[in-house]
Amino acid sequence: MPAILINGRPAEYISVLDRGFQYGDGLFETLRISAGKPRRWAQHMARMTVGCQTLRIAMPESTLLLSEVMRLCSGEGDGVLKITITRGTGERGYAPPAQTASTRVLSLSSAVVFPAAYYRDGVSVRVCDTRLADNPILAGIKHLNRLEQVLARAEWQEGEEERESTQVAEGLMLDNNNNVIEGTMSNLFCVQESGSGSVLKTPLLTHCGVKGITRENIINVAEAAGIPVQETTLELADLYRSQELFLCNTLMGIWPVRQLEEQHFDVGPMTGQLSQALESLHD
Amino acid sequence: MPAILINGRPAEYISVLDRGFQYGDGLFETLRISAGKPRRWAQHMARMTVGCQTLRIAMPESTLLLSEVMRLCSGEGDGVLKITITRGTGERGYAPPAQTASTRVLSLSSAVVFPAAYYRDGVSVRVCDTRLADNPILAGIKHLNRLEQVLARAEWQEGEEERESTQVAEGLMLDNNNNVIEGTMSNLFCVQESGSGSVLKTPLLTHCGVKGITRENIINVAEAAGIPVQETTLELADLYRSQELFLCNTLMGIWPVRQLEEQHFDVGPMTGQLSQALESLHD
Numbered sequence: 001m002p003a004i005l006i007n008g009r010p011a012e013y014i015s016v017l018d019r020g021f022q023y024g025d026g027l028f029e030t031l032r033i034s035a036g037k038p039r040r041w042a043q044h045m046a047r048m049t050v051g052c053q054t055l056r057i058a059m060p061e062s063t064l065l066l067s068e069v070m071r072l073c074s075g076e077g078d079g080v081l082k083i084t085i086t087r088g089t090g091e092r093g094y095a096p097p098a099q100t101a102s103t104r105v106l107s108l109s110s111a112v113v114f115p116a117a118y119y120r121d122g123v124s125v126r127v128c129d130t131r132l133a134d135n136p137i138l139a140g141i142k143h144l145n146r147l148e149q150v151l152a153r154a155e156w157q158e159g160e161e162e163r164e165s166t167q168v169a170e171g172l173m174l175d176n177n178n179n180v181i182e183g184t185m186s187n188l189f190c191v192q193e194s195g196s197g198s199v200l201k202t203p204l205l206t207h208c209g210v211k212g213i214t215r216e217n218i219i220n221v222a223e224a225a226g227i228p229v230q231e232t233t234l235e236l237a238d239l240y241r242s243q244e245l246f247l248c249n250t251l252m253g254i255w256p257v258r259q260l261e262e263q264h265f266d267v268g269p270m271t272g273q274l275s276q277a278l279e280s281l282h283d
Numbered sequence: 284m285p286a287i288l289i290n291g292r293p294a295e296y297i298s299v300l301d302r303g304f305q306y307g308d309g310l311f312e313t314l315r316i317s318a319g320k321p322r323r324w325a326q327h328m329a330r331m332t333v334g335c336q337t338l339r340i341a342m343p344e345s346t347l348l349l350s351e352v353m354r355l356c357s358g359e360g361d362g363v364l365k366i367t368i369t370r371g372t373g374e375r376g377y378a379p380p381a382q383t384a385s386t387r388v389l390s391l392s393s394a395v396v397f398p399a400a401y402y403r404d405g406v407s408v409r410v411c412d413t414r415l416a417d418n419p420i421l422a423g424i425k426h427l428n429r430l431e432q433v434l435a436r437a438e439w440q441e442g443e444e445e446r447e448s449t450q451v452a453e454g455l456m457l458d459n460n461n462n463v464i465e466g467t468m469s470n471l472f473c474v475q476e477s478g479s480g481s482v483l484k485t486p487l488l489t490h491c492g493v494k495g496i497t498r499e500n501i502i503n504v505a506e507a508a509g510i511p512v513q514e515t516t517l518e519l520a521d522l523y524r525s526q527e528l529f530l531c532n533t534l535m536g537i538w539p540v541r542q543l544e545e546q547h548f549d550v551g552p553m554t555g556q557l558s559q560a561l562e563s564l565h566d
Contacts, residue, residue, distance in 0.1 A: 004299060013296035014304060016287060016367075016388050021297060023429035024307030030375075055430070056437065082375065084299070087433075092285075092313075092365065092392055094429065094436035094467055105299050109375055133416030133491075134459055138430060145428035146306035146377065147338070147421060150370075153377035154339065176417055184377055208416075 002109035005072050008064075018103055020086030023094065024144035026103070027051040027086075032250055033079040033108065038069055040250070040283055043213045048085065051141035057087045058102045068106055078111035080251060086144070112251050119275075122258030122267045123169035123247070127236065128152040128184065132175050132208040140211040148173070153184045169255065170247055172239075175208055179233045186249040187215035190234065190242035191270045198243070198270055201230045214248040214278070221277040227270070244268035254278060285392035288355050291347075301386055303369030306377065307427035309386070310334040310369075315533055316362040316391065321352055323533070323566055326496045331368065334424035340370045341385045351389055361394040363534060369427070395534050402558070405541030405550050406452035406530070410519065411435040411467065415458050415491040423494040431456070436467045452538065453530055455522075458491055462516045469532040470498035473517065473525035474553045481526070481553055483512045497531040497561070504560040510553070527551035536561060 004012050019025035029048050032039040045062045052059035065083065073081060084107070088100040130152035138145070156168050170183040181203050182188055187210070189202045200222050205211050222229050239245060245257035245265050254275040256267040287295050302308035312331050315322040328345045335342035348366065356364060367390070371383040413435035421428070439451050453466040464486050465471055470493070472485045483505050488494050505512050522528060528540035528548050537558040539550040 002300075006299065012298060012300075014299050015295060016289065016297050016390065017285075017295075018304070019433075021301070021304045021367075022427070023433055024427055025430060025433050055434070080375065084304075092363065094432045095441065096433065096437050098440075107299065130420065131418070133418040135414070135416040135431070137413065137434060143430055144305070144307055145430045147308060147426055147428045148418070149377045150302075150306050150308050150379065151338070151420060154379050157381075158378065 002107045005106040017089040019090050025087045026144045028084040031081040033073045036074045072108050080109050082107045122256035124259040126168045126171045128171040128173050132173050132181050134207040139208050149184045181209040186247040187212040191244035199228045204231045244271050246271045285390045288389040300372040302373050308370045309427045311367040314364040316356045319357045355391050363392050365390045405539035407542040409451045409454045411454040411456050415456050415464050417490040432467045464492040469530040470495040474527035487514045527554050529554045
């Protein structure tokens with residue numbers, strides 16, 4: 001059981017009238033806690049602020065949230081913190097209440113340790129049947145309507161394979177136009193040769209998908225290193241003809257992709273370079 | 284505060300680890316309670332069973348649910364019952380737990396009484412900007428991912444207008460291909476003249492939308508009365524050239540549409556005939 005603060009108080013239960021439970025009417029962030037402190041705090045708060053503006057939910061004061069995070073995490077070493085903000089409780093019906101206080105839930109759980117082989121040798125990835133629906137308003141933000149991810153993730157089970165090296169670590173999701181968008185819990189990059197050198201490409205997230213903090217940081221460190229970056233439409237065929245492929249999120253960092261369905265990829269130099277640059281980022 | 288049973292016990296709070304709160308990983312039904320008994324019980328259970336099969340959530344035994352409903356509603360007269368079923372609690376992450384007991388929440392609130400003018404004169408309806416995204420897997424079922432409805436319903440406020448007769452009672456939602464799908468909380472029918480008489484049409488719900496119980500019953504009573512019914516694609520232009528337009532759901536029954544944006548409609552004979560036929564249905 002993780003340690004939880006609901007609106008600043010230790011608690012584990014929330015009203016069934018909370019609109020987070022009723023409609024998924026809210027947002028969340030997953031943060032890494034290192035030595036009792038949240039990583040990339042400003043970036044997570046910036047994304048949550050955009051999400052709150054989009055859904056017109058009252059964003060709690062960042063200083064209040066930070067003080068509660070520190071109360072929960074100080075002295076706890078490394079861990080994973082989930083922050084959930086909902087529109088708060090309401091009467092029956094979709095109409096947002098005229099006046100309501102948003103609900104904030106902070107939940108601290110143990111640090112996740114992934115196999116070292118994921119980073120050294122890369123991971124095996126499948127293509128999911130479940131598609132991401134186009135919704136330009138909700139695209140990019142990390143809202144609580146996550147049934148598509150749940151259905152996609154339910155398409156395979158961990159430990160189905162006999163050896164760890166053949167286990168599927170993540171599934172890619174496409175939109176209804178056959179564009180690859182992201183993994184169920186990660187963003188995606190590929191490296192392609194162009195006439196003048198290597199280009200780093202990642203799916204455009206204007207119609208669906210979540211704009212990950214780590215995705216943003218990878219784009220930043222790549223551009224700082226003089227690597228051309230393109231946010232663009234990518235089909236599976238584009239991935240299959242890439243030189244390198246990798247996944248990222250806040251908890252995993254960068255996972256090279258060793259295998260996509262039947263096709264093998266080498267763990268390439270740009271993936272290594274960006275992994276190092278990402279690790280050396282402060283904050 | 285409504286009267287609530289969670290997994291058979293009087294309670295108002297649910298674990299924040301419930302996947303209904305975490306991801307909207309569940310389903311709901313809204314039922315009318317008349318004289319302490321649920322209306323259309325078998326139909327609501329049938330839809331919920333389909334939803335549970337789609338999401339691979341363990342459907343509670345219908346007899347268990349009914350006994351709890353009766354415990355909550357007996358002697359309470361008329362009301363509104365919301366039944367929510369979620370996948371239950373789980374660890375962090377989208378993967379459905381291998382073993383988990385679904386959560387059931389029964390919540391009884393007061394009966395809703397709509398203005399008599401809604402039925403006599405019809406209602407005024409707007410067209411929402413928020414679109415319904417295509418997701419054929421989730422289409423039809425009443426799942427807990429309802430941000431699209433929340434955003435659409437937030438586009439107008441009740442009581443904005445000075446007189447009740449000009450108030451907007453519902454908003455229509457279109458998909459990304461400009462097909463009209465449904466209201467934020469209702470299904471939609473229109474009556475159109477064909478060469479051989481009137482045809483009743485309602486949007487096809489294969490890619491998005493909720494298949495309402497009342498929608499199903501209207502189709503049934505219309506067909507029993509020899510009225511041709513078509514589930515088909517309908518654009519706004521098709522609605523504007525209809526003779527009659529009406530909305531329906533479990534709680535409202537049938538609301539004639541008097542006005543859609545700027546266009547006026549008469550409350551027509553088929554709307555009246557179907558309203559009567561619907562009211563005379565047993566169960």
